[in-house]
Amino acid sequence: MTTISEVRATPVNVPMVAPYRFSFGTLASFTTTVVEVVDSDGVVGIGETPHGDLSSLIEAMGERLRGLPVDALNAAEDRCVARTGFSLWADAAAERRAFGGIELALWDLRARRAGVPLVDLLGGRVRDTVAFTEYFAPRVGREETPAQVVDACVRAAADHDAPWFEGKLGVFDVETEMRMVADLVRELGPGRVLRLDANGAYTVPTARQVCHRLTDLGVGWLEDPCRTLDETARLRADGVATSFSTHEADLARAARTGVPDAFCLDLTELGGVRRSQDFLRACAALGVDFWCYSGDAGIMTAAYLHLTASEPSMIRPHQSLFRFTADLVIEQGPYAPRGGLLGVPDGPGLGVTIDRAALARLHERFLHEGGMAADGDDAAYRGGFRQQ
Numbered sequence: 001m002t003t004i005s006e007v008r009a010t011p012v013n014v015p016m017v018a019p020y021r022f023s024f025g026t027l028a029s030f031t032t033t034v035v036e037v038v039d040s041d042g043v044v045g046i047g048e049t050p051h052g053d054l055s056s057l058i059e060a061m062g063e064r065l066r067g068l069p070v071d072a073l074n075a076a077e078d079r080c081v082a083r084t085g086f087s088l089w090a091d092a093a094a095e096r097r098a099f100g101g102i103e104l105a106l107w108d109l110r111a112r113r114a115g116v117p118l119v120d121l122l123g124g125r126v127r128d129t130v131a132f133t134e135y136f137a138p139r140v141g142r143e144e145t146p147a148q149v150v151d152a153c154v155r156a157a158a159d160h161d162a163p164w165f166e167g168k169l170g171v172f173d174v175e176t177e178m179r180m181v182a183d184l185v186r187e188l189g190p191g192r193v194l195r196l197d198a199n200g201a202y203t204v205p206t207a208r209q210v211c212h213r214l215t216d217l218g219v220g221w222l223e224d225p226c227r228t229l230d231e232t233a234r235l236r237a238d239g240v241a242t243s244f245s246t247h248e249a250d251l252a253r254a255a256r257t258g259v260p261d262a263f264c265l266d267l268t269e270l271g272g273v274r275r276s277q278d279f280l281r282a283c284a285a286l287g288v289d290f291w292c293y294s295g296d297a298g299i300m301t302a303a304y305l306h307l308t309a310s311e312p313s314m315i316r317p318h319q320s321l322f323r324f325t326a327d328l329v330i331e332q333g334p335y336a337p338r339g340g341l342l343g344v345p346d347g348p349g350l351g352v353t354i355d356r357a358a359l360a361r362l363h364e365r366f367l368h369e370g371g372m373a374a375d376g377d378d379a380a381y382r383g384g385f386r387q388q
Contacts, residue, residue, distance in 0.1 A: 005066065017323075017324055021171045023387075100275070122306060203388070247293065
């Protein structure tokens with residue numbers, strides 16, 4: 001019987017080519033935790049949880065899992081995550097996300113041992129390629145003006161045959177950004193600016209105006225226009241035509257209120273691959289869309305590819321910050337969609353392997369920069385929020 005021998009966790013900072021701007025300030029790197037599970041035969045499975053530094057929690061969970069069979073996913077979850085879904089004494093969300101990284105590594109390990117791509121263990125392929133959007137945002141030292149953002153998107157469309165775009169709002173004033181979106185639609189063509197993300201930048205009255213303007217421009221999706229889903233639900237009650245997405249995984253609210261229309265999540269937010277399968281199938285039954293969040297070290301993206309290849313309902317393009325990202329921890333190098341598509345890896349497990357030099361390099365960045373690094377003196381990810 002093959003058992004879990006060791007669980008390792010390494011926090012890393014994944015740098016951006018240039019810091020990008022959004023309603024919270026600027027972001028120069030993402031902090032994520034790389035997970036390795038070693039079995040009693042020395043086989044290693046890899047995972048990732050893109051939720052900051054969860055290394056101490058993951059390693060503590062690893063001690064609870066030592067000696068457990070690698071196939072005992074139910075028992076592993078019971079040892080790591082509160083059955084109630086909450087705790088009065090611990091951070092239940094962090095536990096769920098930390099275990100999700102371990103569970104992903106166990107899936108990778110089990111598929112490697114079987115000598116098959118992970119998609120085969122998830123039910124087999126229903127598609128061979130997976131769709132992604134091309135991302136845009138103002139970036140420090142790069143696209144600093146709306147006109148430069150538009151030019152960058154036009155180049156991406158030409159250079160990479162990119163068919164779909166999404167990007168940030170809430171950086172410039174509303175009128176400036178609506179002109180930018182109008183220019184994007186004019187230059188790229190109708191139906192190609194799929195989604196925009198305000199990161200909660202708008203009050204309800206401002207969001208009403210923005211939604212009506214976007215409808216006139218043919219842009220159908222807006223992510224987190226307001227700080228809370230209760231505020232966003234007021235927009236729906238007003239009869240706006242915009243569809244709303246969020247990172248807040250509350251499917252019961254979506255069923256009850258009709259908001260949000262879609263979730264944008266990574267697989268550890270829900271506790272791993274199995275919990276993500278449960279969630280997205282429930283979404284499909286309720287007519288709620290689901291796509292995946294971007295901003296990882298390369299391992300999580302590989303998981304998106306395998307899960308999407310196995311799930312018929314995952315028809316929407318995922319987010320991608322691939323061309324914003326300057327470094328990854330995988331030997332297979334950067335992801336580079338062509339025509340908005342990536343193939344599903346054919347190798348065993350996730351089909352990607354850790355580049356040890358890159359892992360050490362990005363871990364050193366984390367030790368030097370701290371978590372979710374900003375640009376210079378900018379308060380960035382926590383302190384720079386402004387609302388319009």
